[in-house]
Amino acid sequence: MPQRSGSITLPVMGLVLGALTPALADGRDPPTPITQRTIRELAAPVDLRFGTAVDINALANDATYRDTLSRQFSSVTAENVMKWDTLEPQQGAFNYAPADQLIAFASANRMAVRGHVLVWHNQIPSWVNEQAFTPDQLRTILRDHIMETARHFKGKLYQWDVLNEALNEDGTLRDTIWLRNLGEGYIADVFRWAHMADRNVKLFYNDFNLEFFGPKSDAAFAIVKGLVAQGVPIDGVGFQGHLGAQFGFDTRVQENMQRFADLGLEISVTEADVRMPLPTDVFKLQAQSQGYHSLLEPCLLTRACGSFTVWGYSDKYSWVPGVFTGQGAADLFDENFQPKPALAAVQHDLALAAKSRH
Numbered sequence: 001m002p003q004r005s006g007s008i009t010l011p012v013m014g015l016v017l018g019a020l021t022p023a024l025a026d027g028r029d030p031p032t033p034i035t036q037r038t039i040r041e042l043a044a045p046v047d048l049r050f051g052t053a054v055d056i057n058a059l060a061n062d063a064t065y066r067d068t069l070s071r072q073f074s075s076v077t078a079e080n081v082m083k084w085d086t087l088e089p090q091q092g093a094f095n096y097a098p099a100d101q102l103i104a105f106a107s108a109n110r111m112a113v114r115g116h117v118l119v120w121h122n123q124i125p126s127w128v129n130e131q132a133f134t135p136d137q138l139r140t141i142l143r144d145h146i147m148e149t150a151r152h153f154k155g156k157l158y159q160w161d162v163l164n165e166a167l168n169e170d171g172t173l174r175d176t177i178w179l180r181n182l183g184e185g186y187i188a189d190v191f192r193w194a195h196m197a198d199r200n201v202k203l204f205y206n207d208f209n210l211e212f213f214g215p216k217s218d219a220a221f222a223i224v225k226g227l228v229a230q231g232v233p234i235d236g237v238g239f240q241g242h243l244g245a246q247f248g249f250d251t252r253v254q255e256n257m258q259r260f261a262d263l264g265l266e267i268s269v270t271e272a273d274v275r276m277p278l279p280t281d282v283f284k285l286q287a288q289s290q291g292y293h294s295l296l297e298p299c300l301l302t303r304a305c306g307s308f309t310v311w312g313y314s315d316k317y318s319w320v321p322g323v324f325t326g327q328g329a330a331d332l333f334d335e336n337f338q339p340k341p342a343l344a345a346v347q348h349d350l351a352l353a354a355k356s357r358h
């Protein structure tokens, strides 16, 4: 696990930024300004994998998308192509090609790959959802899917989201095909099956709205604590981090991360983005910067937080407008791949964290 120096208090953003790019009196060239350095370059000294979700069609068809991706990021997550409906659209007919293409791109560009996702209630193929399987049959189908998929990607991934979004906002278990048919015990089973298929990849529980204290975060904490106590092979918790500039941001994220870390688990921010009501303006973009900062700073202050992934990096390909009508502009780069203020906030957080180690 990447290790980072102990707790530090970072100065308020903006107050110290000038000090990071001083003019040199001795005639040497001044260092490259922070905002001209790439995220992956800035994240390396703090042992943080900085990733993004990747849209496979953009990867195939948009050279600017590809170039920015490989320059800026050190980790990738498949936005859709490692999900079950893509991998096995018909029973027994597998479609690994898009995911394998992403892995090849990552490998060619020295990027790590996060696996997303083995068990979810969304993007399940219709042959699973629409047939009247018995609970025993569904159990076998799910186990086979997990083991087949984890074996295919064995050795290629550093983390797997084994179980995604199993909780409601009130902390109860989400009513899914898996809970209904397999009972609560499915949660421990899916981690055991993934571990049987690949003993090296780190296995994660991943959910949204875990960032702040509340019934959902408390329930996730109780579940993973129970799994750890039973010796179930779980290695980490993914804080998705889908935020909105209009909602304000939590200030106890680090404390919340730390209680999970104290169970011996790794932490990752897995799907960060900060949407806003459109159109954008300077004020909302400033709030968005604070939103990214509200996730990145706690991660940088938590030793167990070793990766930070944004859920798409350019507004050109964001999932947000299709789901939240009237909202968008959630990413670090705009639709023309121009950096937004939030990118500078990320760059400065990383630079300050690196500086604090020395």
Ligand code: G3I
Pocket: 079, 080, 122, 123, 164, 240, 271, 319
């Ligand atoms: O593949 C079909 C294509 O054949 C069809 O022509 C097209 C028409 O709309 O749809 C395509 O599927 C879409 C798929 O993305 C691939 O582009 C689905 O309609 C669309 O619903 C799906 O959305 C994805 C969503 O998960 C599904 O729930 C988003 O791209 C993806 O960003 C989003 O990601 C999730 C994470 O996995 C889990 N956490 C929340 C996050 C945001 O919702």
